[in-house]
Amino acid sequence: MGEAMGCGGQVSEERLAAIERDLTPTWRALPKLAGGRVERRSLRYIVHRFFSRQSQLHVRGFEPTRPLNASGWGDADILSLRVPAFVESILMSKHKTERGFDLRDAALVVAMVEQLIFDSESTLLEKVYSEQEKSLLKSLSHEGLAQVLESYMVHWMMGDDPNGIRILLSNRTLLETAFPHWEQLAMFVRGEVQAVAFQRQRPSIAGSEVSRLGHNALAGMYSFDDAHR
Structure with missing residues (x-):
């Protein structure tokens, strides 16, 4: 899962720990699978809730009402950027082999989306400077x-x-x-x-x-x- 961070750079252990602390209250309330993990729908919900609560952002592809058979994160528009398709394949592989996602998985997804948003903001700001x-x-x-x-x-x-x-x-x-x-x-x-x-x-x-x-x-x-x- 950590390899997915290559799309936007390395995330520090301190940042991941901070994200995990923010996610923990919601995580505790989610229904769990065997081994204390959550299914994909719950993973989508906790990521959506994090950004909605922290910055009032609604990130496409993570809406709780999004159909399970909808296009994966590889097709999700995030402030004009797309989450790399290989992230979807990594998540799906982990989901199939380990039957769910843990809290660290959720923190890694949040960190990845944060980096994509940061990169998107930088690109847009450069465009404004140019104009x-x-x-x-x-x-x-x-x-x-x-x-x-x-x-x-x-x-x-x-x-x-x-x-x-x-x-x-x-x-x-x-x-x-x-x-x-x-x-x-x-x-x-x-x-x-x-x-x-x-x-x-x-x-x-x-x-x-x-x-x-x-x-x-x-x-x-x-x-x-x-x-x-």
Whole structure:
């Protein structure tokens, strides 16, 4: 099962342990097969519940109402990315030979999906930078970062609709009509930028006064990694 993580990189033991702790209350309530394992439907449910509860994300392919004979994870759309088909074959093989999945299996699936979401967000953010003719290597001002993140939100909500995205980004009035709560979303985005700026202004525990001055001098600029956070 751990080999499936090759799609997005290695996951630390600490992260897996943290995911297992989060999953444990739900895991305990699930009906078990012999050996304390769960069937595929329950595995799908616990993964879906994790993301729904943690970040209010509903990941396609893991919905509890998804028919058991529906396409496997290899065909599941996750924020414009697809879970590799070999993951499905690994899970199905394990399911057949060991009659179910354990808590570590569930944690590994969650970690894999987290990585796919992270990679998807990075790809979309790079697209927004490109559309705004901003370099990934150059830092942005407070206002520049806010513009990028607002555009990112529109892309994220509109999905695969380039014409609709272009129209909304060029017409603020239409954007606010299409998304009645847009102003609140925009305020949230700018609040997140302010939060990053506030954290940067906190003095370093071990840093000298000179290093703090140098750090604060750059506090108003934001890198691509800052935007991705």
